[in-house]
Amino acid sequence: MEYNSGVYSALGVGKIDYGFPYFKNRLNKRKSQNLLIGRFGIGDKDSKAIIFSAFTGRKYNYGSAFTDTVSDQVNIIGYSLEALLKKDENNSISAELAKTTKPISGSFADNGNLHSLLNFSDRSNVGLSVKAQTLIKPTDTRLSGFYKRTGESFQSFSLFSYNTDQTSWLFKADQSFLRDRMNVVVMLRRNDFTNPFTEKSFKTSTVFKSFQLNLRIPRLPMLSAGYYPGTQLYIIDKDRIRENAYYILNGSLIHNYVVGSLPMITSIVYNSYSSKGTDSGFISYKGKSYIASQAIVLPKMRFQGSYMFSDQEQMKYYTLEGTGDFSLTKNIRAGGGTKYNRLVSGGIYWGKQAELSIDILKLGTLQLQYEKSYLPTIQQLLYPVESGRLSWLKYF
Numbered sequence: 001m002e003y004n005s006g007v008y009s010a011l012g013v014g015k016i017d018y019g020f021p022y023f024k025n026r027l028n029k030r031k032s033q034n035l036l037i038g039r040f041g042i043g044d045k046d047s048k049a050i051i052f053s054a055f056t057g058r059k060y061n062y063g064s065a066f067t068d069t070v071s072d073q074v075n076i077i078g079y080s081l082e083a084l085l086k087k088d089e090n091n092s093i094s095a096e097l098a099k100t101t102k103p104i105s106g107s108f109a110d111n112g113n114l115h116s117l118l119n120f121s122d123r124s125n126v127g128l129s130v131k132a133q134t135l136i137k138p139t140d141t142r143l144s145g146f147y148k149r150t151g152e153s154f155q156s157f158s159l160f161s162y163n164t165d166q167t168s169w170l171f172k173a174d175q176s177f178l179r180d181r182m183n184v185v186v187m188l189r190r191n192d193f194t195n196p197f198t199e200k201s202f203k204t205s206t207v208f209k210s211f212q213l214n215l216r217i218p219r220l221p222m223l224s225a226g227y228y229p230g231t232q233l234y235i236i237d238k239d240r241i242r243e244n245a246y247y248i249l250n251g252s253l254i255h256n257y258v259v260g261s262l263p264m265i266t267s268i269v270y271n272s273y274s275s276k277g278t279d280s281g282f283i284s285y286k287g288k289s290y291i292a293s294q295a296i297v298l299p300k301m302r303f304q305g306s307y308m309f310s311d312q313e314q315m316k317y318y319t320l321e322g323t324g325d326f327s328l329t330k331n332i333r334a335g336g337g338t339k340y341n342r343l344v345s346g347g348i349y350w351g352k353q354a355e356l357s358i359d360i361l362k363l364g365t366l367q368l369q370y371e372k373s374y375l376p377t378i379q380q381l382l383y384p385v386e387s388g389r390l391s392w393l394k395y396f
Helices: 113-117
Strands: 002-005 005-013 033-042 048-060 071-087 091-100 124-135 141-150 165-179 184-190 208-213 223-237 240-259 260-274 286-298 301-310 316-327 334-343 348-360 365-376 382-393
Touching: 091 113, 240 286, 316 348, 348 382
Parallel strands: none
Antiparallel strands: 002 005, 005 033, 033 048, 048 071, 071 091, 091 124, 124 141, 141 165, 165 184, 184 208, 208 223, 223 240, 240 260, 260 286, 286 301, 301 316, 316 334, 334 348, 348 365, 365 382
């Protein structure tokens, strides 16, 4: 709940599960994770405001040094002060300073952890965030970036790194040429991977570089080329998911056109990625992939087929995929598809997906999705992962 008219106030409460990286280990269940946050400030959060926040809750002690203790839950209390200034949608800056209790198991009364909230000489449980963006109109240049610093004992319900002091930053420049027909994006970033599916209990000083070029000319295919970091999820010991980063050299052609009265989209994509095997620890640290897809878009239905070949040093496989969705009625849309994966060495793996969307008058849209896909393993095989999602969307 949120209210803002000269005075800003907000209240949020709910349950949360950031132990999802261990979703495959059913014996290791998390429970009683919850969050309560209240915010109060002066000003308009879409223009200029100063906001104080206080939060408390309980979080699974995933990835910390205390997972071997009797309690694998950590109680958290914290507060923050945020100042923000927004001139318009292109120019804004904000800064937030936060302090939390330290990650000690047990109740606050037993360990006296509340004293850490007022010990301002101790910066190990402090978090700092600064964000800014601007538009230089004469050259149509967009600049944006952020800087974040958290101490080794700082706790947050949206932070996946534990028990290490973290410094992350990002700088991005976006420049248009030829009356917006060509666009160049340059980006530098450090420690900016925050995937909740994977383990994040380490720190690195690596600075990732990105370069992206997009060329759009009417009636011609859109050309895109780039060099940037990517990530790969993979399975270890059939119960843990990890993520590795490497660089991708990418090129793609995407063309929208009409044949007769049928709107179509053709896509061709090439990826070449690499890093050091000693840095990656999994077999997909170097390789190439080739993707071609064809889509037919109709008012009430859409079909798409694709082919992908992944050529890695120790693992080669190709994938054939077909999907479609249909408007069953004015308010109901359903779709599904199947995916055929085959290793060059002979293994065959079938994946599938299904989705259903229902528009409910005045209440919003209910969406149900299911997917069975496969992730690579260090055993040079593909391992099945099933996921489902239920969501409700309402625009006010």
